[in-house]
Amino acid sequence: MFFSRQVERAVREHRMFTHGDKILAALSGGKDSLALFRELAHQGYDVTGLHVDLGIKDFSVKARMIVEKFCQDLGAGLIVISLAESGLAIPRVKAAVKRPICSVCGKIKRYWFNKTALDKGYTVLATGHNLDDEAGRLLANALRWDTAYLSDQGPTLPAEAGFAAKVKPLYRLSEFETASYCFLRGVEYHMDACPYAKGAGFTFRKQLMQSLEQKSPGSKIGFYEGFLHKARPAFLALEQKNHEKLLPCLECGYPTSAGTCGVCRLKRTLAGQAKFNEYS
Amino acid sequence: MFFSRQVERAVREHRMFTHGDKILAALSGGKDSLALFRELAHQGYDVTGLHVDLGIKDFSVKARMIVEKFCQDLGAGLIVISLAESGLAIPRVKAAVKRPICSVCGKIKRYWFNKTALDKGYTVLATGHNLDDEAGRLLANALRWDTAYLSDQGPTLPAEAGFAAKVKPLYRLSEFETASYCFLRGVEYHMDACPYAKGAGFTFRKQLMQSLEQKSPGSKIGFYEGFLHKARPAFLALEQKNHEKLLPCLECGYPTSAGTCGVCRLKRTLAGQAKFNEYS
Numbered sequence: 001m002f003f004s005r006q007v008e009r010a011v012r013e014h015r016m017f018t019h020g021d022k023i024l025a026a027l028s029g030g031k032d033s034l035a036l037f038r039e040l041a042h043q044g045y046d047v048t049g050l051h052v053d054l055g056i057k058d059f060s061v062k063a064r065m066i067v068e069k070f071c072q073d074l075g076a077g078l079i080v081i082s083l084a085e086s087g088l089a090i091p092r093v094k095a096a097v098k099r100p101i102c103s104v105c106g107k108i109k110r111y112w113f114n115k116t117a118l119d120k121g122y123t124v125l126a127t128g129h130n131l132d133d134e135a136g137r138l139l140a141n142a143l144r145w146d147t148a149y150l151s152d153q154g155p156t157l158p159a160e161a162g163f164a165a166k167v168k169p170l171y172r173l174s175e176f177e178t179a180s181y182c183f184l185r186g187v188e189y190h191m192d193a194c195p196y197a198k199g200a201g202f203t204f205r206k207q208l209m210q211s212l213e214q215k216s217p218g219s220k221i222g223f224y225e226g227f228l229h230k231a232r233p234a235f236l237a238l239e240q241k242n243h244e245k246l247l248p249c250l251e252c253g254y255p256t257s258a259g260t261c262g263v264c265r266l267k268r269t270l271a272g273q274a275k276f277n278e279y280s
Numbered sequence: 281m282f283f284s285r286q287v288e289r290a291v292r293e294h295r296m297f298t299h300g301d302k303i304l305a306a307l308s309g310g311k312d313s314l315a316l317f318r319e320l321a322h323q324g325y326d327v328t329g330l331h332v333d334l335g336i337k338d339f340s341v342k343a344r345m346i347v348e349k350f351c352q353d354l355g356a357g358l359i360v361i362s363l364a365e366s367g368l369a370i371p372r373v374k375a376a377v378k379r380p381i382c383s384v385c386g387k388i389k390r391y392w393f394n395k396t397a398l399d400k401g402y403t404v405l406a407t408g409h410n411l412d413d414e415a416g417r418l419l420a421n422a423l424r425w426d427t428a429y430l431s432d433q434g435p436t437l438p439a440e441a442g443f444a445a446k447v448k449p450l451y452r453l454s455e456f457e458t459a460s461y462c463f464l465r466g467v468e469y470h471m472d473a474c475p476y477a478k479g480a481g482f483t484f485r486k487q488l489m490q491s492l493e494q495k496s497p498g499s500k501i502g503f504y505e506g507f508l509h510k511a512r513p514a515f516l517a518l519e520q521k522n523h524e525k526l527l528p529c530l531e532c533g534y535p536t537s538a539g540t541c542g543v544c545r546l547k548r549t550l551a552g553q554a555k556f557n558e559y560s
Contacts (some may be wrong), residue, residue: 051345058550094292142422143503144503144506145503145507146510147511192431204495208491208492212423212488215484219423220422221425222423222426224424226424226425227425230425231427231515234427234518235511235514238517
């Protein structure tokens with residue numbers, strides 16, 4: 001089947017993992033992450049789910065229920081991290097920070113993905129990013145010529161001090177293809193859009209890529225693969241010169257260039273505000 | 281005035297030329313080339329026009345008339361090269377080659393621009409490429425990650441063996457701005473689209489850039505300037521390794537990597553076909 005072959009090809013060409021690896025797969029409850037998990041399980045990989053409960057009321061309750069039922073039906077292991085428990089429920093974070101919430105939420109999720117993989121001894125972390133995600137993000141990075149991001153972007157990131165190895169086995173498959181996979185395999189997924197993501201810029205960039213794809217089919221994968229083979233080496237060479245040295249966060253050990261990492265600083269900010277509210 | 285200041289800034293920041301230079305400006309008869317010429321003349325530069333008559337029936341007759349009248353009204357010098365005279369009228373070329381005619385026509389025009397500038401002792405060749413042309417072409421090059429073109433693209437190309445220095449003083453101004461300039465200054469220009477350019481891919485890429493610009497004003501110039509400052513150095517470093525050595529064409533002296541240059545090969549092909557038609 002086309003879907004399985006594209007995953008096999010991505011895994012093989014980028015040496016993402018083998019059947020000896022302990023894979024932790026991030027599960028949001030959306031079509032991409034569930035399709036990824038089901039496919040890896042069916043290909044016989046040792047894969048465990050990780051769900052980060054964002055604490056966004058009904059939206060997160062529903063997401064968690066879908067993920068729990070999915071893993072139960074499949075007889076698969078699942079780890080759930082509740083952001084509310086560590087005081088970082090997204091609505092609370094959104095009220096406290098001025099930056100766009102999508103980028104802060106992404107940062108918090110990546111923090112827990114990485115921490116869980118390292119703490120629990122998984123050898124690789126897999127996420128459900130698809131071709132539309134990747135090509136849209138590449139377009140955004142190229143439109144800004146953000147050479148640091150451009151030097152980093154790809155379907156794999158090797159493990160290094162404080163960071164788990166990360167892979168994106170669906171990077172060759174479009175949103176439409178992961179949705180079709182779920183439909184054909186009877187996978188029930190979370191269809192609601194996050195209530196905070198409305199009008200996010202990346203949707204617009206995805207639409208641009210989509211109109212290119214309609215005009216010349218193959219544009220998206222050509223743009224992304226062409227980047228990996230031809231342009232990324234140039235950005236890697238450029239960035240090796242200005243590579244920032246990362247050290248463990250003074251509070252949690254997560255690699256950071258700032259003494260205390262972003263998530264610990266966020267926790268401190270929120271704790272300070274809570275104290276302020278208590279006394280006022 | 282905004283238009284003049286943008287031209288002054290482009291000329292100054294990229295050291296395009298001084299009032300001591302002998303500038304040859306390519307004049308197609310369209311809004312961009314006429315706006316460029318008029319503005320340079322008004323800023324007191326020593327500028328002469330060069331029109332390449334493509335031999336595309338009514339379209340070219342009209343273009344040439346517009347350019348001749350424009351230069352006469354301005355009291356400016358004009359050189360006209362007629363492609364029909366050297367056997368390369370575009371309709372004839374189009375009938376003989378299989379490649380898209382726009383790229384072949386561009387190649388022939390650049391050949392004559394360069395040859396005329398060198399033969400007649402001009403110190404720099406100026407073309408009317410605007411921001412939409414440049415950003416659209418950059419997007420096309422980035423979508424293909426054509427590292428050779430990416431390492432070369434910019435508002436200036438220095439003179440080197442066999443090549444005149446080339447500059448694009450309008451690279452900071454949009455199509456809309458050059459059209460407005462012509463309207464406000466009473467410059468009559470050729471509005472007809474080339475009959476062969478219909479459905480050309482670059483129009484679509486320009487539209488994409490335009491929708492980005494509408495979504496976030498400043499996108500086009502940010503994309504182009506960001507490229508020049510941040511990304512082009514990476515591509516330059518990459519391409520220095522695989523820089524092809526150019527030698528003078530065996531027939532006309534134009535730099536080429538192929539022994540005989542593309543234009544001389546084209547002439548030979550057309551001459552061969554004419555002979556064939558004569559005998560058949």
